[in-house]
Amino acid sequence: PARMGLPALALLLAAGLLPTQASPPARSFQLDYEGNCFRKDGAPFRYISGSIHYARVPRPAWRDRLLKMYMSGLSAVQVYVPWNYHEPLPGVYDFAGDRDVEAFLDLTAELGLLVILRPGPYICAEWEMGGLPAWLLWKPDIVLRSSHPAYLAAVDSWLHVLLPKIKPRLYQYGGNIISVQVENEYGSYYACDYGYLRHLLGSFRALLGTEVLLFTTDSAGARELRCGTLQGLYATIDFGPDSNVTEAFGAQRRVEPKGPLVNSEYYTGWLDYWGEAHASTSSARVAQGLEDMLQLGASINMQVFSSLFLPLSLLPRPGADFKDQYKPVTTSYDYDAPLSEAGDSTEKLFAIRTVISKFQALPVGPMPPATPKYAYGRVALQKHADLLDILDVLCPSGPIQSQFPLTFEAIKQAHGFVLYRTRLPRDILDPATLGAPPHSVCDRGYVVLQQKYQGTLERDGQTTLRVTGREGDTLDVLLENMGRISFGANTSDFKGLLGNLSLDSIPLSNWLIYPLAIDAAIQQGWPHAALPESSSWGRAGPAFYTGTFETPGIAWDTFVKFPGWSKGQLWINGFNLGRYWPSRGPQQTLFVPGSVLHVGHPNNITVLELEGAPPSPFLIFVDHPLFNRTLSSSTAATE
Numbered sequence: 001p002a003r004m005g006l007p008a009l010a011l012l013l014a015a016g017l018l019p020t021q022a023s024p025p026a027r028s029f030q031l032d033y034e035g036n037c038f039r040k041d042g043a044p045f046r047y048i049s050g051s052i053h054y055a056r057v058p059r060p061a062w063r064d065r066l067l068k069m070y071m072s073g074l075s076a077v078q079v080y081v082p083w084n085y086h087e088p089l090p091g092v093y094d095f096a097g098d099r100d101v102e103a104f105l106d107l108t109a110e111l112g113l114l115v116i117l118r119p120g121p122y123i124c125a126e127w128e129m130g131g132l133p134a135w136l137l138w139k140p141d142i143v144l145r146s147s148h149p150a151y152l153a154a155v156d157s158w159l160h161v162l163l164p165k166i167k168p169r170l171y172q173y174g175g176n177i178i179s180v181q182v183e184n185e186y187g188s189y190y191a192c193d194y195g196y197l198r199h200l201l202g203s204f205r206a207l208l209g210t211e212v213l214l215f216t217t218d219s220a221g222a223r224e225l226r227c228g229t230l231q232g233l234y235a236t237i238d239f240g241p242d243s244n245v246t247e248a249f250g251a252q253r254r255v256e257p258k259g260p261l262v263n264s265e266y267y268t269g270w271l272d273y274w275g276e277a278h279a280s281t282s283s284a285r286v287a288q289g290l291e292d293m294l295q296l297g298a299s300i301n302m303q304v305f306s307s308l309f310l311p312l313s314l315l316p317r318p319g320a321d322f323k324d325q326y327k328p329v330t331t332s333y334d335y336d337a338p339l340s341e342a343g344d345s346t347e348k349l350f351a352i353r354t355v356i357s358k359f360q361a362l363p364v365g366p367m368p369p370a371t372p373k374y375a376y377g378r379v380a381l382q383k384h385a386d387l388l389d390i391l392d393v394l395c396p397s398g399p400i401q402s403q404f405p406l407t408f409e410a411i412k413q414a415h416g417f418v419l420y421r422t423r424l425p426r427d428i429l430d431p432a433t434l435g436a437p438p439h440s441v442c443d444r445g446y447v448v449l450q451q452k453y454q455g456t457l458e459r460d461g462q463t464t465l466r467v468t469g470r471e472g473d474t475l476d477v478l479l480e481n482m483g484r485i486s487f488g489a490n491t492s493d494f495k496g497l498l499g500n501l502s503l504d505s506i507p508l509s510n511w512l513i514y515p516l517a518i519d520a521a522i523q524q525g526w527p528h529a530a531l532p533e534s535s536s537w538g539r540a541g542p543a544f545y546t547g548t549f550e551t552p553g554i555a556w557d558t559f560v561k562f563p564g565w566s567k568g569q570l571w572i573n574g575f576n577l578g579r580y581w582p583s584r585g586p587q588q589t590l591f592v593p594g595s596v597l598h599v600g601h602p603n604n605i606t607v608l609e610l611e612g613a614p615p616s617p618f619l620i621f622v623d624h625p626l627f628n629r630t631l632s633s634s635t636a637a638t639e
Contacts, residue, residue, distance in 0.1 A: 453539070
């Protein structure tokens with residue numbers, strides 16, 4: 001070819017039409033099937049990651065948790081995006097404050113952490129309904145996590161809002177998101193709908209581009225890997241320290257003969273269910289399993305690295321599993337994780353950090369210190385009102401009339417409580433059986449007859465009570481949603497009374513149904529701006545209690561105990577900190593982040609006790625959590 005003059009060469013170089021030795025390689029994160037590894041900017045790469053759920057950590061604590069993860073030697077964090085956290089109602093989106101996922105992702109980039117994103121639409125995460133919005137169940141025939149048209153339409157609408165926020169943060173475009181998971185453990189779901197996975201693959205590709213690395217995660221079982229994987233999505237697996245590493249990765253190799261070995265959920269601990277022992281996993285076992293995988297060159301995400309709490313103010317709420325029976329998850333997501341619920345480094349974290357140091361250099365500098373805690377001590381409470389006496393406050397729109405009970409979904413109530421009220425149709429002088437069909441009380445019903453508390457009806461538990469009364473007496477059943485199933489055979493978990501209550505097998509009818517907006521009332525200043533209902537002292541059953549305390553010039557993290565209390569919820573300064581249930585356990589304390597407390601003026605406490613408070617009600621604020629005890633109400637009072 002003709003020789004080109006220097007001015008012409010300079011023009012072509014300036015226009016970027018000729019390669020130069022000095023130009024950096026294009027940013028890329030790819031699979032290398034021949035080298036059995038990832039390649040980041042062309043070089044072999046292996047990540048060591050940990051899961052953190054921004055939706056379970058107060059925004060003021062994000063930086064502290066992420067910095068501690070970085071200083072532990074992690075190169076990446078894995079991040080769930082719960083759909084129902086951001087779209088509480090159809091077409092209503094919330095990305096402000098604690099829900100500002102873009103701000104969280106920007107903070108990970110600022111701190112030098114890569115991100116493995118898990119946007120669902122289903123995420124599990126022991127989160128209410130696995131992240132799917134409860135309003136999907138307003139269409140009772142919908143088939144979740146399938147090719148059902150109504151479900152796909154809702155998913156597509158959500159992805160068109162979320163994924164455009166994600167695309168500019170992908171690694172290829174200068175961001176720090178190196179890979180994106182499609183769905184989650186789909187092979188464990190009954191549907192096994194490849195059309196659904198293909199639809200998601202097409203949507204993710206259309207909205208994120210062709211270069212982003214998309215993957216799936218499933219357990220190592222043959223059925224799970226058959227139904228949860230799809231060509232075009234790199235298949236990874238999950239398993240914990242009790243699994244045989246060789247066998248588990250052998251299962252991945254059966255579906256991905258080449259490419260990097262990846263454990264997307266290496267379990268550092270486990271979740272807690274109400275009524276069961278606190279889960280724990282030894283630091284030595286976790287560290288040894290991690291080292292075994294790293295020696296194989298695997299990429300690993302530790303699930304969970306930063307343990308968390310799920311205050312109910314950060315709606316939605318804790319989920320539940322279904323394993324032969326309904327198993328609701330505790331408020332605390334302590335998980336026996338390397339970072340505690342309050343963000344403190346544990347023995348397990350340092351054992352993991354030691355293992356990581358054998359394979360790569362740790363960041364220079366000290367681990368950030370534990371967050372300061374304070375024991376604010378004993379705070380006396382007084383009864384404010386019985387719940388049944390303030391329905392005008394809690395349900396200002398009034399009740400819905402129905403011949404038979406309606407579900408939460410039928411009246412478009414996603415969470416919390418609904419009161420069902422009817423009247424006895426006849427005199428009942430000899431005890432009669434008030435009963436519900438099996439599995440129709442979802443999830444706990446607190447029964448009050450003529451203002452007198454009778455007891456509870458419970459899903460997969462007690463479904464009958466013996467009652468007496470007069471014709472026309474008021475029968476109230478307060479139904480509590482304890483969390484929709486997040487993992488199990490079916491996530492279509494309807495709430496409320498799913499069947500009719502009966503008296504000696506004769507159905508009750510003519511119901512008034514009150515959807516209660518308790519959180520909204522408390523956030524607007526009730527009950528501290530109202531006078532107590534003094535006529536209701538000493539009565540058992542659902543009631544509100546109030547008190548105040550002041551901080552001594554500091555607002556540090558703390559934990560609150562409930563000596564002698566039964567079951568209920570706690571609000572401080574309008575912030576719903578979650579459920580307590582000391583008689584069922586194992587969790588005995590609720591975490592109170594210092595960011596919700598006031599300095600210089602009183603902190604307002606509101607407690608909704610559902611069954612019965614102690615005679616002289618008080619709370620105790622302590623400087624440490626108590627997870628692994630189940631106390632009877634009599635011994636709890638002396639604790």
